[in-house]
Amino acid sequence: MLSVTPQHFLILSFLLVGIGFLGLLIRRNVLLMLMSLELMLNGINVALLTFSRVGSNLDGGIFVFFIMTVAAAEVAVGLALLVALYKKRNSVLSDDMGLLKN
Amino acid sequence: MNAVDLLFWLFAVLSVGGGLSMVFSRHPVSAAMFMIVSLVGVAALFVLLESFFLAILQVLVYAGAVMVLFLFIIMLLDVGPEAGKGKLSHFKTGIFGLLATVLLVGILLTLGNSYDSLALDQSIWPELSESKDGASHSLPFSTKVSSFGYGLMTKYMLPIQVSGFMLLAAMVGVIILSKKTPDREDLK
Structure with a gap:
């Protein structure tokens, strides 16, 4: 059994991004699509921290900090938009939100 | 192990x-x-x-x-x-799933081919260098919170101010979005 290398962390990070992408594609509930976006950002954070640790450089860690800030703000705005849309359309499914269709 | x-x-x-x-x-x-x-x-x-x-x-x-x-x-x-009123057919879901799986497997194969390039032969992580040379240009990795704050307050001064402004904008935007305005109802 080989011991854990940075490669393992990178593969895990790509797995998390892939799972988030899959969720973004196959789910129709916008709440769950937002959660999948969070999962993708988490995978990217793992990769950034791995490179930061391997390269002995703190810049990656600080970028993770900024990504967390942006993700929190994004979730707040996205959920407020979702509530406003729900008041108009009475649904959280992405199929019912084709505002610019037709 | x-x-x-x-x-x-x-x-x-x-x-x-x-x-x-x-x-x-x-x-x-x-x-x-x-x-x-x-x-x-x-x-x-x-x-x-x-x-x-x-x-x-x-x-x-x-x-x-x-x-x-x-x-x-x-x-x-x-x-x-999610109830059974599936507009998105199983066919479409299958196509998307297949697409995501192909993407994932491709990435994994690419990573697997260059497996040895990043593997380090000593312990998992390289040793932390305690030298302080050129601290403003490259921040050395450290487990301490104080070096984190030092980096945020020196090299990343502008980004942290921009992100603070972004948080303010997000807060104002959320308040405006969730405010009940009577004239927006008849816009529909």
């Missing part, structure tokens, strides 16, 4: 399994619960990467604030499990 390996596999399975269960669970509340499991697993991986401050931040911000916000909205809107 030492303790670090065991912990890595435990938390890797926890985070990936939590993510998969989140994607495939029917009810949004259980999806949020699985998401919390996944986020805590990622926080534990941050600890394994020796970034203790970011691990604490991950638990506080994601599992503490963001997921509670998600749960509030789920319960406020009273969304149940």
Whole structure:
């Protein structure tokens, strides 16, 4: 059994991004699509921290900090938009939100 | 197989399994619960990467604030499990799933081919260099919170101010979005 290398962390990070992408594609509930976006950002954070640790450089860690800030703000705005849309359309499914269709 | 390996596999399975269960669970509340499991697993991986401050931040911000916000909205809107009124056909879902799987497998194969390039032969992580040369240009990795704050206040002074302004803009935007305006109703 080989011991854990940075490669393992990178593969895990790509797995998390892939799972988030899959969720973004196959789910129709916008709440769950937002959660999948969070999962993708988490995978990217793992990769950034791995490179930061391997390269002995703190810049990656600080970028993770900024990504967390942006993700929190994004979730707040996205959920407020979702509530406003729900008041108009009475649904959280992405199929019912084709505002610019037709 | 030492303790670090065991912990890595435990938390890797926890985070990936939590993510998969989140994607495939029917009810949004259980999806949020699985998401919390996944986020805590990622926080534990941050600890394994020796970034203790970011691990604490991950638990506080994601599992503490963001997921509670998600749960509030789920319960406020009273969304149940996705009923059978599937507009998106199984065919389309299968195509998307296949696409994502192909992407994932391709990435994994690409990583597997260059397997030896990043593997280090000594311990998992390189030694921390304690030298302070050129501190403003390249920040050395450190487990201390103070070096984190030093980096934020020197090299990343402008980004942290911009992100503070962005948080203010997000706050104002959310307040305006959720304010009830009578004249916006007849816009529809």
